[in-house]
Amino acid sequence: MATDSMVPPGESPEPFHEEVHDPRRRDFINIAAVSFAGVGVLAIVLPLVNQMNPSADVLAQSTTEVDLSKIQPGQAIKSQFRKQPLFVRNLTPAEIAEANKVDVASLRDPQTLAERTKPGKENWLITLGVCTHLGCVPLGAGEGENKGPFGGYFCPCHGSAYDTAARIRQGPAPKNLFVPNYTFNSDTAVTVG
Amino acid sequence: MSFPWAKHYEPKQPLMRWLDEKLPLPRLVYNAVGAGYPVPRNLNYFWNFGVLAGAALAIQIVTGIVLAMHYAANAGVAFGSVESIMRDVNAGWFLRYAHANGASMFLLVVYVHIGRGLYYGSYKAPREMVWLLGVVIFLLMMATAFMGYVLPWGQMSFWGAQVITGFFSAIPLVGEPIRVWLLGGFAPDNAALNRFFSLHYLLPFVIAGVIILHIWALHIPGSNNPTGVEVKGEQDTVPFHPYYTAKDGVGVGVFLLIFALLIFFSPNLLGHPDNYIEANPLSTPAHIVPEWYFLPFYAILKSFTANFILDAKLWGVLAMFGSILLLFFLPWLDTSPVRSANYRPKYRIFLGILLVDILVLGYVGGAEANARNVILGQIASAYYFAHFLIILPWVARSERPRPLPNSITEAVLAKHGGTSIAHSAAQA
Numbered sequence: 001m002a003t004d005s006m007v008p009p010g011e012s013p014e015p016f017h018e019e020v021h022d023p024r025r026r027d028f029i030n031i032a033a034v035s036f037a038g039v040g041v042l043a044i045v046l047p048l049v050n051q052m053n054p055s056a057d058v059l060a061q062s063t064t065e066v067d068l069s070k071i072q073p074g075q076a077i078k079s080q081f082r083k084q085p086l087f088v089r090n091l092t093p094a095e096i097a098e099a100n101k102v103d104v105a106s107l108r109d110p111q112t113l114a115e116r117t118k119p120g121k122e123n124w125l126i127t128l129g130v131c132t133h134l135g136c137v138p139l140g141a142g143e144g145e146n147k148g149p150f151g152g153y154f155c156p157c158h159g160s161a162y163d164t165a166a167r168i169r170q171g172p173a174p175k176n177l178f179v180p181n182y183t184f185n186s187d188t189a190v191t192v193g
Numbered sequence: 194m195s196f197p198w199a200k201h202y203e204p205k206q207p208l209m210r211w212l213d214e215k216l217p218l219p220r221l222v223y224n225a226v227g228a229g230y231p232v233p234r235n236l237n238y239f240w241n242f243g244v245l246a247g248a249a250l251a252i253q254i255v256t257g258i259v260l261a262m263h264y265a266a267n268a269g270v271a272f273g274s275v276e277s278i279m280r281d282v283n284a285g286w287f288l289r290y291a292h293a294n295g296a297s298m299f300l301l302v303v304y305v306h307i308g309r310g311l312y313y314g315s316y317k318a319p320r321e322m323v324w325l326l327g328v329v330i331f332l333l334m335m336a337t338a339f340m341g342y343v344l345p346w347g348q349m350s351f352w353g354a355q356v357i358t359g360f361f362s363a364i365p366l367v368g369e370p371i372r373v374w375l376l377g378g379f380a381p382d383n384a385a386l387n388r389f390f391s392l393h394y395l396l397p398f399v400i401a402g403v404i405i406l407h408i409w410a411l412h413i414p415g416s417n418n419p420t421g422v423e424v425k426g427e428q429d430t431v432p433f434h435p436y437y438t439a440k441d442g443v444g445v446g447v448f449l450l451i452f453a454l455l456i457f458f459s460p461n462l463l464g465h466p467d468n469y470i471e472a473n474p475l476s477t478p479a480h481i482v483p484e485w486y487f488l489p490f491y492a493i494l495k496s497f498t499a500n501f502i503l504d505a506k507l508w509g510v511l512a513m514f515g516s517i518l519l520l521f522f523l524p525w526l527d528t529s530p531v532r533s534a535n536y537r538p539k540y541r542i543f544l545g546i547l548l549v550d551i552l553v554l555g556y557v558g559g560a561e562a563n564a565r566n567v568i569l570g571q572i573a574s575a576y577y578f579a580h581f582l583i584i585l586p587w588v589a590r591s592e593r594p595r596p597l598p599n600s601i602t603e604a605v606l607a608k609h610g611g612t613s614i615a616h617s618a619a620q621a
Contacts, residue, residue: 052388058378078475082379085475108500129475130380133506135359136352136477156479157356158495158562172497174504 058083063193065185068124076141078129081180081192085129087141087153088190091164096122098151099165109176113165116179126182126192127166131155133173138162153177195412198427200228225408231430232437233418235605239313240416240437241444242306247404248445249299252452254397256292257341264344266390268383271346272471290460291452296338297463298452300486303331311544314532315417321524322410328520330403335517337396338486340389343381347468348478354381354389356481360494363507380474420604421532422597429601480561488558489551490516495562496574512574519581526581529589531597539592540585547580 023031064081066088071077076089091099099113117125129137138153138160139145148154148161150169155161160171167176182192202223204210213220223229263282265274278285307327310316316324339357343350358375362368377384415424424430431437455462463485467478483491490513497509527540534541550573557570598604 052374052377054373054378055384058382058384080475083382083474084380133359134356135362136355136481137475155477157477157481172505174500174506 063191066126066190066192067188068190069188073123078141079192081128085137085141086180086192087125087127087129087166087177089125089127089141089166091123091125093123095151095164099163099167102163102165102167108168108174111165111167111176116165116167116176118182118184121184124190125164125166126190127177127179129153130178131157131160131173132168132175132177133158133160133171138177195224195229196231196415196424196427196430198430199224199231200432202227202229225412226438227434228432230412230433231424231427232416232433233424233429233601234431234436235418235420235601236416236437236440237419238440238444239305239309239419241441242302242309244441245302245444245448246299246306248448249295249302250397250400250404252295253292253299254401256288256295257394257397259288260292261394264390266344266387268346268386268472271344271386275345287456290456293464294452294455294460296341297455297484297486298448300334300338302448303334304486307331308548311547312534312541313417313419314421314527314529314534316524317527317530317532318524319414320411320417323407324524325521326403326407326410328517330400330407331520332517333396333400333403335487337393337400338484340393340396342484343386343389344393345468346386346472348470348472348476349465349468349481351381351472351474352477352481353483354385358385360510360513363504363510365507381472382474417532418601419533419535420598420601421536422599422601422604425600425602482559485555485559488556489554490558492554492556492558492570493574493577495558496567496570498567512578516574516577519578523581523585527585527589529592529594531594536595536597537588537592538595539588543580543584543588547577550576550580 062082064079064086066077066079066086068088068090071088071090073090074092074095076087079086079088096113104110104112113122113125116127117123129141131138133155134157136155136157138148138155140147140153140162146154146156148170150161150163152164152166152169153162155171155173158172160173161169162173162177163169165176166179168174180192182190184190202213202217202220204213204219209219212218220229260278263274263278263285265271275289278289280286282288310324310327339353343354354376358372358381361375362372364371373379375385376382377388415430418424465482470478482488493516494509494513497505497512499505501508503511529537529540531537534544553569553573554577557566557573560566598607
């Protein structure tokens, strides 16, 4: 074993010859290592991004119960749904007639009153009190507030005016006031959300 | 980096020599803002404003760190904790007024700094990267200022957060999920306040980092100067220290005087009384306006009132962000090889008109949205974009610049009674 003693400790006795593959062995190891690290990074980024989404306690406020029994025709109340103002309005027959009189095709966001309320409960208009322009609270739900030129809601920030079906009629807002999902539990109680 | 005649750092103290061998930090400072950085000899007081912006950032960081020791980022108590800073914390009123007005001072000097760059063509080759990094700093500053304004949780804080995060809901399809993701809820609340506080604390340090890149990029070609003519030789420069440290010192003094006037005599001049009412998610203030430094951009946002292919709201948001992103393209929109507006008679006039235009936008941004103001805002917004996209390329092509001086030194000596190049050469 004379040749072995010529090899310095820690080095292989013969030169290492490998057939050239494509990809080479070390390329494969490189790609595999980086891919593995990449998957690891993705797995860490996901919770870092997702932590920004609404937390369980915020989502837990996602239903609101409203008692309708005290709201007289022509009156409206402000409640809260998901920390946003919620307008619940008991329309008068005159207001319903006025909303149905409008030519739907002429509207910016065409919807009939019937599409925005529940069948048989057309007098109950339930919308978010969030102007679809930049999110101000429109006036018109409180006693004596300015209802705007169309008798519904009026946003003081940039002058958007909504009609008695809370549809956008004038001003910069692009959409009607948002109608959230809700169900009637009884004739005088709804669950929003 | 830097000119061959720049002075070399030669520490004489044994301790400093020892330090220089192990960690050459004093050498870095010496070469960056000391005698080792040669600067054109003809800089005027407009060149103070970069240092002033740095000073303003330092003031904001120091006062901000101290305020964070007393502030509580919780929607239930945030407003109360700010009031307690004002009434109970020792010198709390001073720290908070310094921080609030410091933001205004910071943006004020940065606007002058940007204007200086526009007038003297500092954004042109070979300083494009300096300009691009500057626009990045400006965007970071806007985000930081906005989030800081939300922290006191007053009415303007809350509704500002509502309106500004509302911009994102203008994006088709994914807009509303993005807004909910940013807020961590369906309206601004505790989650939003907490993350804004976290980011408001973080971003100033990011700004400081980008400022280092900004100065690094600047020091490769060296500073621009009022003639816009490049440095030709050693006679054109003086060392940064003591010449410009002294000149900047004068500017810092004036800056602090004005700052003190604001803090001690009119601390709420630039604020809104509505922000001393605690946030109420059920009631919007009658007249929402941003802080003065955002008014021109707010005017551009408000100028879109009719749908055209896209929603008016989306147009407004795109135009508002576009008005800043446009600045990234400025070095390539202005193709004139002459930098300084002193030698560009036409550009100089149009830059003046742009300044007036931005002031008009600022007025419209803060004014009531009646028919006259809407039209005024639309004209001013259109002109803003026309300046960069139409007028600048046209001026660059059609303008006949005035003759440039042969060197900085020649320009300086001509101004001070020197008559000829021979005369200046004899001096050098």
